[in-house]
Amino acid sequence: MGATERPTFTSDANRRLYEYVERNGTVKRHKLLDVVSLSSEEFRSHLDELKADGYLKEEGGTLRIGLEFGAVVEYDTEDLEFVIRPGRQSDFDGLIETIRDVTSAETYVVAESIAEELLYENAVTRHNTVKSRMFFVATVDGEVVGWTHLDLPQVERMQGTAQQTVGVREAVRGHGIGSKLLQRGIEWAEANGYRKVYNSVPIVNDRALEFLTHHGWDTEAIRRDHYEIDGEHVDEVMMAREL
Structure with a gap:
């Protein structure tokens, strides 16, 4: 399926x-x-x-x-070996820890909400008549160190777009893991007929905005004062990439 x-x-x-x-x-x-x-x-x-x-x-x-969405791919850089593969239920704790590691260091509200959703539903992959959610994970020595997530609406008029998030633990950044994860999600979405992926990031998250812009994402819109962070109203930057 x-x-x-x-x-x-x-x-x-x-x-x-x-x-x-x-x-x-x-x-x-x-x-x-x-x-x-x-x-x-x-x-x-x-x-x-x-x-x-x-x-x-x-x-x-x-x-x-029985949701199948990709193969296991191994990467070997000069000083780090890592694997990117489809997420599975056994990755649950590692995903939560990795998302929290990322969101503790930088403001990524959508990722925070995904972690809460995972904890509430206690299921990594979802696929029903209303929603479909899937993860690819990056692992080092079998431990989850990064993720990319695709939220796939089942409503017919929204099936052309998918929400994508991505994050990598601070300790293993600088090895291209985030770029490989982002591209893996994009390639899957494109191969399955999606025309656009999008991501929403607080304007104060300079690292995420720079990362997405570097990989060809564009700013579609800005929602003024969409978040309240540390007692201040913060804009949300809505980023997207056409496939």
């Missing part, structure tokens, strides 16, 4: 099984059976259908949504 494909179901039971897994990120098979009103035979039949259709995947008795 692709991230641009809106989920549709052949039965109410299929929908309920998928939605429970989607809301929870990952679910043990035996726990899923406990929360649905189905016989073991019916459960097995509906689960097999969802897996055959690509809606769910099962690994070692653990179920997750």
Whole structure:
């Protein structure tokens, strides 16, 4: 199943099984059976259908949504090796820590809100009839050190644009990780038919604005006094890149 494909179901039971897994990120098979009103035979039949259709995947008795959106790519700079790959549920704690590391050093309100959303929903990847959210992560020695996030609206009239955020831990900056993450998200959006990605940054975040401008993003609009930061009203710069 692709991230641009809106989920549709052949039965109410299929929908309920998928939605429970989607809301929870990952679910043990035996726990899923406990929360649905189905016989073991019916459960097995509906689960097999969802897996055959690509809606769910099962690994070692653990179920997750079958959203596929990219390969694992290794990079080797002069003094650092890192990997960029699709995010998964097991990255949850590392993502939260990385986002908080970035937002503690610079004002990035949208990223802060994403961290809160992750904590509230307890799921890295979301894909339902209303919203789709995905991450690519950068890892060093298996630890998450950066992310790029794409928020993909499922409303038909908004499906051409995607919100993208990106961030890298201070300790590993200067190795091109942020540029690779940003480009990975852009390439995925372009390959899947999106015409524009956008990002909103407080005007006081000079580093982020310089980074995005350097990578070909343009200022679409400025919302005056959109944030209140340290007791002062701060403008929001709405950046975008046409694909």
